[in-house]
Amino acid sequence: MNIPVNTTTAAHDLADPDTPFAVVDVHKTRRNIERLQARADRLGVTLRPHVKTAKSLDVAALMHGDTPCPVTVSTLAEAEAFADGGYTDITYAVGIDPHKLPRVIALLRRGVRLRILLDSVEQASFVAEASRQAGIPIPTQIEIDCDGHRGGLKPDAPALPEAGRILHDAGCLDGVLTHAGESYFAYTAEEERLAAKNERDTAVAAAERLRAAGLPVDTVSVGSTPTAHAAEDLTGVTELRAGNYVFFDLVMAGLGVCQVEDLALSVVVTVIGHRPEYGWIVTDGGWMAMSRDRGTAVQAQDQGYGLVTDLNGNLVPNLVMTAASQEHGTLTARDGADLPDLPVGTRLRILPNHACATAAQHRGYHVIEGTRSTGAVPVIEAFWQRVTGW
Amino acid sequence: MNIPVNTTTAAHDLADPDTPFAVVDVHKTRRNIERLQARADRLGVTLRPHVKTAKSLDVAALMHGDTPCPVTVSTLAEAEAFADGGYTDITYAVGIDPHKLPRVIALLRRGVRLRILLDSVEQASFVAEASRQAGIPIPTQIEIDCDGHRGGLKPDAPALPEAGRILHDAGCLDGVLTHAGESYFAYTAEEERLAAKNERDTAVAAAERLRAAGLPVDTVSVGSTPTAHAAEDLTGVTELRAGNYVFFDLVMAGLGVCQVEDLALSVVVTVIGHRPEYGWIVTDGGWMAMSRDRGTAVQAQDQGYGLVTDLNGNLVPNLVMTAASQEHGTLTARDGADLPDLPVGTRLRILPNHACATAAQHRGYHVIEGTRSTGAVPVIEAFWQRVTGW
Structure with a gap:
């Protein structure tokens, strides 16, 4: 047992601190982490954990050896904290608000490879302009909608190559990213497998569409905790994202993703x-x-x-x-x-x-x-x- | 306009800080505070605001002049922070966990009149014992159930005078407290008036029951934001509690308590x-x-x-x-x-x-x-x- 010690409390067992308080079982956390890492290894993709669940450098440290792994974040506060903690490969997976670009550029200038996300020509133009003004390319992914859950462009949307072109011309196009958010409502193993297949197929189709337009695509990123545990073939995908799996919860148990x-x-x-x-x-x-x-x-x-x-x-x-x-x-x-x-x-x-x-x-x-x-x-x-x- | 300045940000208008962030409109906050204070004054009761909504010394400062007012808190962390801010009359309105009594006693020793709450003979025995051991009376209220919402003893429960006696013998009995939590589901002005009347009647009946058993009752405390705005007669009640009213929200607007x-x-x-x-x-x-x-x-x-x-x-x-x-x-x-x-x-x-x-x-x-x-x-x-x- 090797738990990073960062004790700011004199409490010594669970009978001691005043309630309520949150507890993490590190044995189960490690087991959950190892389970998905083994899956990612078998599938031949990089695992890029989403740290939005634990939001903890100490939990993240359980995910890798001495060298920080790639991570996904849900806020720039997380990106900044993880950059401070030595993480240099970070994806901020919420559609970019142009007002936040100065903080993005500041992280890039610190040497962090921070990728951002967008799903419109409008945002692509903001990013390209900010990138040119700052004299630094902002690595950017285009969000793809695979299941009507939230944001993203459909792979056949005219805006996809249009946004891709604007980003590429500014040296900013990194790739595509999708998230099968509707997999949280898939209640059988077969539905989860289909959601994972659809997530993969949609991301790859979007990448191919961009490539067919002469736009190079490096990253093809997919993931959600349910689909990450259900995917059987990720050909064409370069990385897998999941966040909740470090802790899991009753929703995931109800979906059969964990016990x-x-x-x-x-x-x-x-x-x-x-x-x-x-x-x-x-x-x-x-x-x-x-x-x-x-x-x-x-x-x-x-x-x-x-x-x-x-x-x-x-x-x-x-x-x-x-x-x-x-x-x-x-x-x-x-x-x-x-x-x-x-x-x-x-x-x-x-x-x-x-x-x-x-x-x-x-x-x-x-x-x-x-x-x-x-x-x-x-x-x-x-x-x-x-x-x-x- | 006299807003206590406690700026820890260089932001200067609402277009500036990165979103999302919370905003308080101090004009509306003051108006909400003045409205309920005027009601409490008309009803002839002390207003003891519940600071669990804003959890802010600066918001609380809008409620009174130079002298801190009585307050209600939902955690000992709030009690300690408000004690640090000069508040000396605090009610901790969640049934006491005996494990938390050392922090209660520490606040009492600092000169804070901290009242605690309970609804069982079991808790009363813990409090009486802790009080005797510490050599300091712990002012304690018995929670009364007026509407089956949550905790409390019914006014006719045999445990009421029994707990009251245990507390009284240890010098700890302060009074009774009730909260019409079900008033959040009362959808007409008449239902709210009835909820307020029931809340008052139940608290007063409980106080009378204790007095009839020879147990002196000082505080008779009632309140919820809906009933505080609906009460027409609080005879026998010594203080009114409400928390949400400083900010209000769409639930309260849906109940007709505010616009x-x-x-x-x-x-x-x-x-x-x-x-x-x-x-x-x-x-x-x-x-x-x-x-x-x-x-x-x-x-x-x-x-x-x-x-x-x-x-x-x-x-x-x-x-x-x-x-x-x-x-x-x-x-x-x-x-x-x-x-x-x-x-x-x-x-x-x-x-x-x-x-x-x-x-x-x-x-x-x-x-x-x-x-x-x-x-x-x-x-x-x-x-x-x-x-x-x-």
């Missing part, structure tokens, strides 16, 4: 009351600790605001966090089960619907080794801070 | 793309900036993730933020209206469903004076930090 026992992020809460007349156990972990994310509400099994384990990570059968106010959580029994006897002061862990959203409610993570034990309260090895803001 | 034009918190976002084939305008403000709160989904008018204004706060008609991913927001037109022409780079403000949840996504607030102007971009007067964590 509940793979969830590496949880929130420690304390029982503060009982309302037997309503069938409630009340805790001090509300939506401020869990987020308002109810991602499993649209799945076959609605997990409320989360499932409940003891401090050692063993599931408390049939207990679900079904309601949340700002600093209160309500636990109820499922399927007519009896409520367990959990006196005031009992500490529990809540497994979240959506790791990205729950993690964002916390300044950082108390880190445990996480090999399953049945008796002793898990020891806190470190506190890992998150990058916040934009 | 949309009263909303003092918004999030500035930038247009980063267009998907005319789907009827979407894409922005860089997703759920990380707005929260996942969909509080208006259960109201007559679902406002998605929020309504849209220009930088001056003028509503963009029929435009709604209907979808969110981590760093993307999707704006769509309502009722078959045409999408407005908003080029890439256009800045907008999003009015949130739930101010408490949206504010929690940000480190602090860029503050504008907020008198309506039609031309100039509002000047940023200050940056006000939030208290975070627990």
Whole structure:
């Protein structure tokens, strides 16, 4: 066990810090990381983890040896923090707001290969102009829409070669990027495989369209946590992105991408009351600790605001966090089960619907080794801070 | 205009900081504060604002003159930050976890009159014991359940006088507190008036029950933003609590407690793309900036993730933020209206469903004076930090 130590707390086990607080099980995190890395290696593509879930240099350090790996970020604050941490190959995977280009150029001038994203001729013109004014090419990817989820150009859109040409003429065209966001709503292994195939096929088709127009394409980037775990053939793709997989969550378990026992992020809460007349156990972990994310509400099994384990990570059968106010959580029994006897002061862990959203409610993570034990309260090895803001 | 200046940014108007960021309109905030203060004065009760919404000493400073007012907090981190800011009369209105009592006692020893809350004999015994061991009485209120919303004892519960006796014998009994949480689901003015009457009646009945058992009750505390604005008679009540009212939000507007034009918190976002084939305008403000709160989904008018204004706060008609991913927001037109022409780079403000949840996504607030102007971009007067964590 080799956990980077960055302790800013005197707490020594999960019974110690005041609740609620977020916990990362580093054993499960490593296992999740190794699983996807092995897949990427088999598929013959570079893995470019999206650090938007953990937003932690310490979690990212689990992903590579001494040399920082390529990463994807969701904010320039992440890009800057990871650049400070020695990462030099960063993709900022949100369509560029021209107002943010000075920060992009400042990172490029520091020697970071920061790629940006866009999906319009309008943005391409801004980027080309900024690049010329700064005298530095801004490596840029064109976002491709593979499933109508969010942004991007369709591979047959006239704007694709048009934007590509503007970028190429300014020395800025790097490649194409797509994200199968709708794979979060694909509920069978076959649907996930098809989503992965469609994601790959669409990205490659877009790259070929640009190449056919005489525009060189280096990067062909695809990925989402579900499709990254379902892809069988990534011919023509150069890199795979995924973020959520480091922690996983109940949404991913509901999709079958992982098992509940793979969830590496949880929130420690304390029982503060009982309302037997309503069938409630009340805790001090509300939506401020869990987020308002109810991602499993649209799945076959609605997990409320989360499932409940003891401090050692063993599931408390049939207990679900079904309601949340700002600093209160309500636990109820499922399927007519009896409520367990959990006196005031009992500490529990809540497994979240959506790791990205729950993690964002916390300044950082108390880190445990996480090999399953049945008796002793898990020891806190470190506190890992998150990058916040934009 | 007298805004406490606490600027930690060189930004000078709303066109300047990189988006997304939170903005507080101090003119509207003051007006909201004055409105409820005037009501409390008319009703003859002390107003004890709940600072859990803004979590800002600077916002709280708008509530009083030179002498800090009584406040309610949702975390001990808030209690400690407000104690550091000179507040000496603080109620921590979440049922006490015995593990947190050392921090409570530390605040009492600093001279802060910190009241805590509980709703069980079990907790009362913990508090009495901790109080005796520390040699300092811990002022404690018993939470009363007026509407089955969350925690609390019913006024006729045998545990009420039992817990009261344990507290009284240890010198800890301060009073009773209730919160009409179900008033967030009362959709007519008459329902809100009834919720306020029930909240008052239940709290007073609980206080009388304790007094009849020979247990002195000082504080009789009631409140929620809807009932605070609906109450007509608070005889027997000593103080009124409300938090959301400083900013208000679309949930409160949907309940009729305020108008949309009263909303003092918004999030500035930038247009980063267009998907005319789907009827979407894409922005860089997703759920990380707005929260996942969909509080208006259960109201007559679902406002998605929020309504849209220009930088001056003028509503963009029929435009709604209907979808969110981590760093993307999707704006769509309502009722078959045409999408407005908003080029890439256009800045907008999003009015949130739930101010408490949206504010929690940000480190602090860029503050504008907020008198309506039609031309100039509002000047940023200050940056006000939030208290975070627990």
